Amino acid sequence: MSNGTFGIGRETRIVRSGARRVFTPHSPVDDISHFFGREEEASRFVSVINTEGQHVLVFGDRGVGKTSLAITTCRVLLQRVMGGGKYIEKRCDSSDTFESIVLNVLRALEIEHQNREMTQTTNRGGKASIKIPVAGAELDSHRQNAVKVLHQVSLSSPSWVAEQLQSKPGIFLIDEVDAVAGKEDRKKLAELVKLLSDNKSPLKVVLVGIASTGSDLTAGHPSVQRCLKEVQLKRMDDDDIKKIIRNGFKKLGQVPTEEVVTRITDISAGLPHFTHLICLKCAEASVVSGNKHIGSEVLTAALIESVKDSENALKDSYTNCLHSFNKPLEYKVIVLGAAQCKGSEFRAYDIRQQLQDRVGLDVEAAIISRRLTAIAAKAGGIIEKCGRGYYRFVDPRMPSFVKLLHGADKQSAA
Ligand SMILES: Nc1ncnc2c1ncn2[C@@H]1O[C@H](COP(=O)(O)OP(=O)(O)OP(=O)(O)O)[C@@H](O)[C@H]1O
Ligand SMILES: [Mg+2]
Structure with a gap:
């Protein structure tokens, strides 16, 4: 540890800011004031x-x-x-x-759930009966009959x-x-x-x-x-994702630019976990720097932190899949194009369009198609075939993770 303080000063400021109560990527919302849409x-x-x-x-x-x-x-x-x-x-x-x-x-609900011997008592003059455990039972033997009965528990029976x-x-x-x-x-x-x-x-x-x-x-x-x-x-609407972003930052007195709001919404693709994750990393950076303005530089640094904090299952299946090819970079581009497609299913043509529009790359549809087939054929592949010429990600969270990585990569390359 470089400064010998184990980052405690930084942690204390973040905890005091309340950012981790507002943005909760790893736990469900249980409070109506943090619940949107x-x-x-x-x-x-x-x-x-x-x-x-x-x-x-x-x-x-x-x-x-x-x-x-x-x-x-x-x-x-x-x-x-x-x-x-x-x-x-x-x-x-x-x-x-x-x-x-x-x-x-x-x-x-404090319901007896173990077999236990009980004493059932009957008043001599009437029919009313009560059950009390044998131990500690005090009976008035002049007025009551006592019978030992078994409280039979049948946990495996729905009835x-x-x-x-x-x-x-x-x-x-x-x-x-x-x-x-x-x-x-x-x-x-x-x-x-x-x-x-x-x-x-x-x-x-x-x-x-x-x-x-x-x-x-x-x-x-x-x-x-x-x-x-x-x-x-289903996935949340973009407008509701924006409410999570804007309201959260507002509670913390932080101000994101419109571009930041749009990029977080795009990466989230309707999955609020990613919204909370990226927003939390932005909020933490803002607390530490003391700058309440959240612009694109804060965001790209936050994306790197978000990748580190992403679920291992996502990281591993992405890396294992790409590394199983001789030229992983060529496949990485196809996966990125697929992640940018709107909707859960896509064709080679859609990926081509996305790569042209968003990354400025022109890749022939036939090449994209061959690579999609190769990814889908891999055991543990991250993309699968779902119809003639149509594909989808095996894990619906993967497109957001891929976009997160891409945003973080851009920062590392700069
Ligand atoms: N309506 C909402 N408004 C704001 N944040 C939300 C909302 N719904 C979910 N979230 C956030 O999204 C993330 C995922 O939410 P949650 O755990 O409820 O999803 P889930 O579908 O139960 O996930 P899993 O399939 O892993 O059980 C959490 O960070 C939670 O705080
Ligand atoms: Mg759940």
């Missing part, structure tokens, strides 16, 4: 939750803002519409099963779980359902939703996950469609 999806979400017997399924591509929409809307709903009720959140991973998921909600949950008001958010490996487990989740719906439960379930169709997340359970309403999230 999505009016249509949020109001559908609200109306579904407020309809008896209906539950919500939020799905879409990686990083479009699914968790942010679900968390922010649930919070608002519980505070302003449902008048309370518990909010329980479970983020799944590949080791989760139906049992491990429902265990979360049972624990949070047992539904019975325990159905009278409890609140929202149970199950995020990253796509990570749950077992098809049977996902089917059981769908079954649980169906049972809660049939019983008009005030406990609402929100399922969230990466998928191109809603039924991917419920393993195609047929009868759940009536009660599990889908909210599909």
Whole structure:
């Protein structure tokens, strides 16, 4: 460390500025004041939750803002519409099963979830009975009959779980359902939703996950469609991305130029993660320099920092793919042209157009076509064929990452 302070002075200034609370590339938004756009999806979400017997399924591509929409809307709903009720959140991973998921909600609602011997008492003169655990039970033996019964837990049974949950008001958010490996487990989740719906439960379930169709997340359970309403999230509009940029910088008292706003919007391509990432790097640079004006020089330096902070999976698949060719530079140009195309699918012709317009390069469509075929043929390639003459990026975030790299490259070359 050159100055022996481990960068602590710089860090302290950044933390005090609040920039990392305003721009949060690595965590979902959970506060309405940082949440932009999505009016249509949020109001559908609200109306579904407020309809008896209906539950919500939020799905879409990686990083479009699914968790942010679900968390922010649930919070608002519980505070302003449902008048309370518990909010329980479970983020799944590949080791989760139906049992491990429902265990979360049972624990949070303080529902007995272990087999236990209970003492059931009956008043001699009447029929009323209560259950109390054996340990610590104090019975008036003159007036009550006591019978030992077993509180039988059946965590793997959707109907047992539904019975325990159905009278409890609140929202149970199950995020990253796509990570749950077992098809049977996902089917059981769908079954649980169906049972809660049939019983008009005030406990609402929100399922969230990466998928191109809603039924991917419920393993195609047929009868759940009536009660599990889908909210599909697509990329954000450019206007809403601009709101994230402008409002964020405004909160920090920083002023970006119009060119900076336009370039961040272009790189983001509707994915708010990249907006937050680049804006955060710009904001940090501005805090450290003390210059509230954010121009193109600050932006290009921020792009270099953003590349460093990007997900390794993106960096690795990009580098591995290009380095598997003898002349990686020739392929890099094609990938850049593809990243500049509007829309998720592109042809060799579209890439040619982009390279001409944006980079001033004229490459024959036949050459582009050959290289696209070669990239798509590679195992672990970053582009795949999706129709006759049509291609797309395997990871929908890749075009933004490629543009980020290109912006950072320009700075390094200067
Ligand atoms: N409506 C919004 N307004 C402002 N920022 C948003 C909005 N939606 C998402 N973001 C930001 O975008 C990034 C990704 O959001 P989020 O984690 O909600 O996406 P996701 O679709 O759940 O991602 P994943 O597929 O990885 O689970 C986060 O940095 C979050 O802060
Ligand atoms: Mg998420």
